[in-house]
Amino acid sequence: MNTHVIFMMVTVFLITAVEAIEMTTIVIGVGLTRGWFATLLGGGVGMILLGGAVFGFGLLLAQIPLNVLRALIGILLLLFGVQWLRKSIYRISKSGFWSGEEEEEETHEEQEDQGPVGGLDWMAFARGFQGVFFEGLEIAFVVVTFGSGANSIGLAGIAAGVAFVIVVAVAFAARNLLTQIPGNTLKFVVGILLCTYGTYWAAVGMGSSWPGGDVGVLVVLGFYTLYAFGSVFAVRRLRSAMTG
Amino acid sequence: MDYIERFFVFWYDFLFGDDWLGAVIVLLGFGGTYFVAQAGIIAFWVVPVAVFISISLSLWLLVRGEG
Numbered sequence: 001m002n003t004h005v006i007f008m009m010v011t012v013f014l015i016t017a018v019e020a021i022e023m024t025t026i027v028i029g030v031g032l033t034r035g036w037f038a039t040l041l042g043g044g045v046g047m048i049l050l051g052g053a054v055f056g057f058g059l060l061l062a063q064i065p066l067n068v069l070r071a072l073i074g075i076l077l078l079l080f081g082v083q084w085l086r087k088s089i090y091r092i093s094k095s096g097f098w099s100g101e102e103e104e105e106e107t108h109e110e111q112e113d114q115g116p117v118g119g120l121d122w123m124a125f126a127r128g129f130q131g132v133f134f135e136g137l138e139i140a141f142v143v144v145t146f147g148s149g150a151n152s153i154g155l156a157g158i159a160a161g162v163a164f165v166i167v168v169a170v171a172f173a174a175r176n177l178l179t180q181i182p183g184n185t186l187k188f189v190v191g192i193l194l195c196t197y198g199t200y201w202a203a204v205g206m207g208s209s210w211p212g213g214d215v216g217v218l219v220v221l222g223f224y225t226l227y228a229f230g231s232v233f234a235v236r237r238l239r240s241a242m243t244g
Numbered sequence: 245m246d247y248i249e250r251f252f253v254f255w256y257d258f259l260f261g262d263d264w265l266g267a268v269i270v271l272l273g274f275g276g277t278y279f280v281a282q283a284g285i286i287a288f289w290v291v292p293v294a295v296f297i298s299i300s301l302s303l304w305l306l307v308r309g310e311g
Contacts, residue, residue, distance in 0.1 A: 071274075078291070079267055079270060079271075082267070083263065086298075089303060090306055130250070134254050198291075202274055203287065203288045206278045206287070208277055210288050227296060227299075231299065242308070242310070
């Protein structure tokens with residue numbers, strides 16, 4: 001197993017951990033407030049549909065030439081990574097590296113709308129389904145794309161599976177621990193990694209070569225790391241200058 | 245919102261989020277990489293420059309909006 005694959009597995013592990021934290025936060029939050037049966041039923045249906053979507057997505061990717069696939073993966077990862085990095089830089093510049101994540105999603109909205117209808121709480125079902133399916137879709141996307149790009153889809157799946165099991169186990173064993181994880185810092189690190197891989201693969205897929213071959217990944221990583229820390233500092237300076 | 249609509253909203257949020265301008269700058273960086281590479285010029289620097297511009301511009305707009 002070379003350095004490139006280990007680096008890929010660490011990245012998949014971290015991204016999956018972030019998404020799994022969001023997924024379990026939604027499921028546990030809805031389960032505690034609306035009841036477990038409908039929530040877990042919705043989550044279960046979401047998981048089954050997710051399996052079908054991943055299977056179809058994997059078959060589709062297998063038909064695409066490797067360079068086109070790498071360019072496509074690079075573009076998707078970078079668009080995703082730029083968002084995470086930008087948001088985490090902004091939040092960290094406001095509240096520091098050890099702050100919890102400011103969750104912007106509508107995790108608990110609509111929960112007071114209506115009670116159980118016809119025996120099953122459809123609101124809890126829908127929220128459980130959405131939490132599992134859409135957060136799971138992001139995990140599946142990361143596993144399939146990272147795994148395909150590095151020709152190690154099995155190892156990417158193992159890294160994601162380990163991260164998922166750890167997060168879910170911790171979440172159900174000690175729910176309060178989830179709120180102690182510095183979500184912004186985790187997204188900051190993952191954002192840097194996503195930007196690094198996205199940049200590297202997209203450039204390779206589009207016919208550009210990197211100085212030093214695979215070592216180019218480390219150069220990109222260094223660039224984005226310096227840029228991210230520098231941006232936190234710059235945004236703090238800019239904010240204090242604007243507020244006088 | 246039905247699930248088909250939710251699916252498309254998911255992909256829009258996934259790719260563009262709340263900053264479509266930043267995403268467009270990154271996409272222009274990819275296009276630039278392709279054309280520079282096709283012209284036989286070293287092109288690995290184009291995307292990092294696009295990311296630098298995209299995030300820096302977005303952060304500047306966010307901080308300016310706070311006031």
